[in-house]
Amino acid sequence: MKHIFVLFLSLILLILPGCSSEESAADTGKKTLTIYSTMSTDSERNTFRKLASAFEKESGIRVSIHFPGNDYENMMRVRMAANDLPDLFDTHGWGKIRYGEYTADLRDMDWTQNLDPNLNSILKNKSGKVYAYPINQAKDGLAYNRNMLDRFGIDPPETMDDFIKALRTIKEKSNGEIVPFWFAGYDKSSFAQYYDQFATPLLITDPAHNEKKQLIDGTFNWSKFTYLSDILKQMQKEKLINIDAVTAKKSQLIELMAQNKIAFTMQGGTLGQDVAQINPNVKVGIIPTPAIHSDDDPIWIGGERYTLAAWKDSPHLKEAKQFIAFMARPAHAKEMAEATSLPSGLTNVKADIFYAKDYQHYQNMKVEPYFDRLYLPNGMWDVMGTVGQELAADILTPNEISKKLGREYKRLREQSETQGAENNE
Structure with a gap:
């Protein structure tokens, strides 16, 4: 019964966004990274698209971005059940608990040296695995x-x-x-x-x-x-x-x-x-x-708000990490933090966000994960x-x-x- 259910989910995946763009990319001979994100506002999405376009020009790697909105969690459940996830995806607060077994370990990436300690309990485990790159917090x-x-x-x-x-x-x-x-x-x-x-x-x-x-x-x-x-x-x-x-x-x-x-x-x-x-x-x-x-x-x-996690079984894992490294560059991390009006997840990035003075004023207050x-x-x-x-x-x-x-x-x-x-x- 379980195998029939997974087969059914696999068939559903054929009609999910991203498949057609991946197939068309194959015709051009270029590698394509598929990204799923929960970003919701125009300013957030437009800035993310702009940076992805810059990555395409620099790397020659195509990027296919999808913002499923309210359907995000259902789509990801289907993909997890079929073990067929996007190359990069947003863990939206569930990096360890829900998506942990599907994510690649990012601990060897340079930006992890600047990961905000407030996010350690949320994005790292006791052995040191880093589950995702925090676009903001x-x-x-x-x-x-x-x-x-x-x-x-x-x-x-x-x-x-x-x-x-x-x-x-x-x-x-x-x-x-x-x-x-x-x-x-x-x-x-x-x-x-x-x-x-x-x-x-x-x-x-x-x-x-x-x-x-x-x-x-x-x-x-x-x-x-x-x-x-x-x-x-x-x-x-x-x-x-x-x-x-x-x-x-x-x-x-x-x-x-x-x-x-x-x-x-x-x-x-x-x-x-x-x-x-x-x-x-x-x-x-x-x-x-x-x-x-x-x-x-x-x-x-x-804790984490928007992230980029790499699917551990992605056929383009090297390129997925390349995209994360690109987004983690201080200038790009600053741009995304400002577009979302939230602090960066990296300590070496100081973003000019709307509530900057408030966050500075209350900087000594503890940050507790969502209940x-x-x-x-x-x-x-x-x-x-x-x-x-x-x-x-x-x-x-x-x-x-x-x-x-x-x-x-x-x-x-x-x-x-x-x-x-x-x-x-």
């Missing part, structure tokens, strides 16, 4: 409207209590005209981001509330997660989040922030520079994720997004949400273990 926290905080005399919050107080002050002093904390809940990832980002200070970083072992071995008591749903529901009842949190779309965010109608949101990336293009008088900043427990400190949530990437089975991100929507729509209570998360956590762990056993047969 995420440092997620809370994006905020500096104008609003200055106007109402609010300091950037460092704890959850301070954050709630700030939201209440904004609502009161603006007479409800400004949304204190804005969610784009039509895309459930907005709620998933909330749960995932605040789960780390709730359950990991404070020694007195550390649940690492229980999360990893499957014994975690999900009632301890209820706090996050309680806080979110409390914010909704007090109208500290937008009343259309379930139906609001990401496409609305830039315009609303540019109109001074939003104080805080969880969207980072190019938000600040996008808002500045519409209204340069609105200043957007970013702060680390506030601490939840009294003895803890704020943290950045992050779901270390402690949850594959599929839990979607579950967290769905329950967030159900909470905001009054379909489930906070306690019911924790019970559902516990059931799905168990189901997905068992599913993952079963698939792992089948793959080893």
